[in-house]
Amino acid sequence: MNSVQSTVPDNNAEGATPRIAIIGNPNVGKSTIFNRLTGASVKVGNYPGVTVERSVGRLDIGGTEALSLIDVPGTYSLSARSAEEQIAIQEALGLGDFPAPDLVLVVLDAGQLTRNLYLAVQLAELRAPMVVALNMVDEALEAPSPEAVSQLLGVPCVGTNARSGSGLDELRDALRAAVEHPPRPTTEVRYPAKLMAVIDRLVEALPEAWRGSVERDRGLALWTLLSVDKNDELENIPSTLRRASLNAYTELEPVLDVDEVVIETRYRYIEEQLLAGRSSSKTEIKRPFSERIDRIALHPLFGFALFVAVMLLLFQTLFAWSDPLIGAVENGIAALQGLASSTLPSGIFRDLITEGVIGGVGNVVVFLPQIVLLFFLLGLLEDCGYMSRIAYLMDRIMRSCGLHGRAFVPMFSGFACAVPAILATRTMERQRDRLLTMMVVPLMSCSARLPVYTLIIAALFPPASVYGISIQSWLMVGMYLFSTATALVAAAVLGRTAVKGRHVPLLMELPPYRTPDLWSTVHMVWQRSRSFLKEAGTVILACTILLWALLSFPKPAPIALDAASAKSNTEMSQPSALEQSYAGQLGKTLEPAIEPLGFDWKIGVGLIGAFAAREVFVSTMGLVYGIGDEDVESPLRERLRAESTADGKPRYTPLVGLSLMIFFALACQCMSTLAVVKRETRTWRWPAFMFAYMTALAWVCSFVVYQGGVWLGYG
Amino acid sequence: MMTLSAVAVGQSVVVRRVGGERSFRRRLMELGVLPGTQMRLMRIAPLGDPMELLVRGCSMSIRRSEADSIEVHSIDTSAGSP
Incomplete structure (x- = not known):
């Protein structure tokens, strides 16, 4: 060790x-x-x-x-x-x-x-x-x-x-x-002589660095005997000790049940010493208050009603209540950007400060309202004892996908934003449970996908209705169902492959209900927010600056060189700045890879821009089409509809729209998510894996949808 | 031989033998589920699993599949209803 x-x-x-x-x-x-x-x-x-x-x-x-x-x-x-x-x-x-x-x-x-x-x-x-x-x-x-x-x-x-x-x-x-004056305990638990003889031999196998007093050595040997197993996941146990311990266990097995004898002896010791031999095993209800609450909270009908209410409150908090705060952050950032661009001389430096640095800080701070509110609520739920009840109620469903019951709340929070949701996986003890949840949370349809869906649906789908409900509503509901189903299936698959772990049976305490300790909760929220800003924040900031550079460099060539093409096609002259940038070039390089999905290089650039945050897709597409208006949305819709192929057919059909939505639902188009996974797992391995599997999944699904659609004649 | 998964809600039983996979069994016993320990099945989750047990004044939940490996005998019949 x-x-x-x-x-x-x-x-x-x-x-x-x-x-x-x-x-x-x-x-x-x-x-x-x-x-x-x-x-x-x-x-x-x-x-x-x-x-x-x-x-x-x-x-x-x-x-x-x-x-x-x-x-x-x-x-x-x-x-x-x-x-x-x-x-x-x-x-x-x-x-x-x-x-x-x-x-x-x-x-x-x-x-x-x-x-x-x-x-x-x-x-x-x-x-x-x-x-x-x-x-x-x-x-x-x-x-x-x-x-x-x-x-x-x-x-x-x-x-x-x-x-x-x-x-x-x-x-x-x-x-x-x-x-x-360190007080040393004097406890003497007496185990059967047969066991002690084996323990005294096992002591000899302890590494020198572990050794101490005779009692401590015996205690450690006993710990090893009870903990080392053929398939444990312990670390830094010397192989000689491991072997000796397994041998000792096998030797004792026919004579006595080691685990039971040791645990029972300790319990008996406690009961003899403290309760004068009275058993502590009577089944009287010690906490009648908690039991009364549970009669409602875990009731088949009222229990679920309460559960739905609590989840609605959580949703309300993440969407509605955090919205004004997010708006305030965005306005503040915009004001700062305005201030910087009016005071600094125009040029690359000014752009770096306004769009790269201030924009990047904004990209970090904008998560704070949701993180603070979510953690405050989670802290209260955990503290009052209800979080374990959620796991208890949801275990059946979550387990069928290989997830822990406690994964429910993080998954659910993923509908708002994957970043706080990934941080929320900390309520799970087991590393494997956390990792699996983290890997599938970004598949939940987060709120940043909404503007993208709205744009695509409004621009590319006819306003017809089916069964009295508009196609657009059907599509929106469909996207949510699709994302949830994919996340659950992905959990089931990943849990058996990439994030495989030993099956650990559920054994969960339902702690008594208590009034939450506000002070501790506030404290925890403060810690979490601070560590997010410090550790994930720096990565997000760096990525924003990098993306800004990709979208801004190299600067467009002087107009004179481009004059001929600019005159012949005035429409094309405006997007040329972005087209010539690294992102534009990358979009064109990507085109062959995304063409089978029905996308062109313009969407490719949009996808690159959306890496900063999915909703940025809308403004990046606006830039691609050179729309500089305050309101990008409606002119962009027109442009997307008007875009045509060489033979005059619409370039972006509803099928392209569907393929694009599927791609957005599944691809890991979010650097902040990756930054947070890096922060939580302390390695780049898992964010890299997440990016790879989600992108591959998105590509394959969009491919199937688009090519299948074309084959069926919907192209 | 009755196992815990066959116990009716509200019934109190005495543990006869704790079985199951070693590390789970060990943790269960460490939480006080030992042979001779009384426990009561408080309720079963609305979706049919897991179940909530009262052991030494503490509520804990395990799944039916694991409850199957805990052998119990009833006390209500011999000692009368508590």
Whole structure:
């Protein structure tokens, strides 16, 4: 586990200051404690090799120096089968790419104490220096005392209520004291002698760098025995240890059920020590309030009604409420561009500033309203406990396409915009689930495709109606259905091929409903927006400048040289600037490739321009035809309709329009999407794959539609 | 032998044996689903899957296909309705 990987995040914030790793089950208020303790000083990075976030904050505990607090992803247990699950033990013991923390802060939910203590006992067995926060003591019906927990583990325990902030001062004091004198747990869980004999032999196979005290070594050997499997996805386990562990498991298998015995022994230990032997396994409802809500929220009829309502709210937020904000951003950018072009002397530099730089910043900032609103809403949904219910309700449908139930919300958000939707895949724990969702989200018909569809439908399709509904409406509905169906089929196919992963059975907690913690949510939105601006933003800005250069250079030759052609055909003289540009040349080079789809080089240029954002297709086509009006739309429609072939037939038939719409529905015509996928996967491999597969899919489908149409005589 | 997938909604049962693929079985037991543990089938999702279980005061959901690998016996008949 000590290999150095290239993507180790910037650790300067941690430096030589004492480090505290904060660990706990999901939904125990761990992040709330983290946020309350660290304030706004958080740096977000990624764990090497996996798409899991790593947040590090500064903790001021009033002593002489600040501490680094590391928010470890929530986990039910230290045993692991995948690299993501392995993070907890790596952080707790410093086995990964990061040094061992000086202290582990274990956050326990007082209302789920037995299950929560299971994780604490595992850490105690490994002799990690620790302090315990017994959180949500107010919520638990029969709150056990922090003293009892402290006695069980042999380390300090503080009762807290992170949301109200109570107990946090005591927790800071405990942490300060513990950093100076790290408390070592004293837990002694007694396993059967047969098992211990094997464990003691397995200890010999541990790599030297992992070794510590006798107890820690035993704990690690036990962890290995429970985690290493014939088909696990763990990383950096030395092959000798792996072999020894598998052998030990096989040796024990006929004698005792290792997994069951170890887990049962730990549970029994907790129940004996803490509950004086009372079983924690009775099925009484501990949270009657949550159960009452679920009776409605998960009801076959009312449950779906509520679900639809929540999704409508999400849609309303992404479309209607973000619209004025997006408009404001666009107006602001336009004003800036106006200001720059009126103050700077005309020339290449002015164009670079206005269209490249300011336009590029605009292309980045324009995503913020949707990102902020979506994440705010997602944060609230996650925090109040409803997000897991969505996954529960949708699991059946999503699973049939190989997707996680939690993929529903990101997929749905894709109808608005793929960029926030891809960021929203972070609600999924498994890397593979996230990746698969990211790969198909851009197939959902986003709002930027609408202006393109509107233009094509209005320009090229007759205003007839079928069954009393206009062809144009049918087409629009058809495009949405088509995009959704393609996304789901693509998920099913990719899930079995490119993003193949082991089948992982669903095992999901439905956490109790709670009032969302606004402070934490706002904090999270701020973090997300900032990291989007910083990391995806730079790529988007660079791409905008590149596209601007493609569309603007080389500058058209002096009119004199072109005079003859300009005189003979005045219509052609205006588009010549764009025609001569690299983009124009590229469009012409592309023509043979897109001709079988029914497109000419002009559409090719439009496709290149649309890479900045799909709706830019409309304005780029306007430029191709030299339409400089404020309102591009209606003159462009006329021009498209009027465009004719050499033999006088219309160049752009409804069939070309359909082919073009199919192409737009499927092709990855969006640099911002690619930039965000790059940011989330930390590699260019996945955006490259996404671009390739979507473009290929678009080409093939448009080809089939166009050539099939021509063959059937619709050309 | 009754498995969890055959349990009626609202019924409480006792786990007899946890089966299934190793890592899933291990995680299930780590969440407290151990032989002897009581659990109650709270409800089944509107689309027929997954199911919601109450285990040690905590709600968790698993699919029917996995519930099939958990052997249970009823307690309601012997101990009376809770």
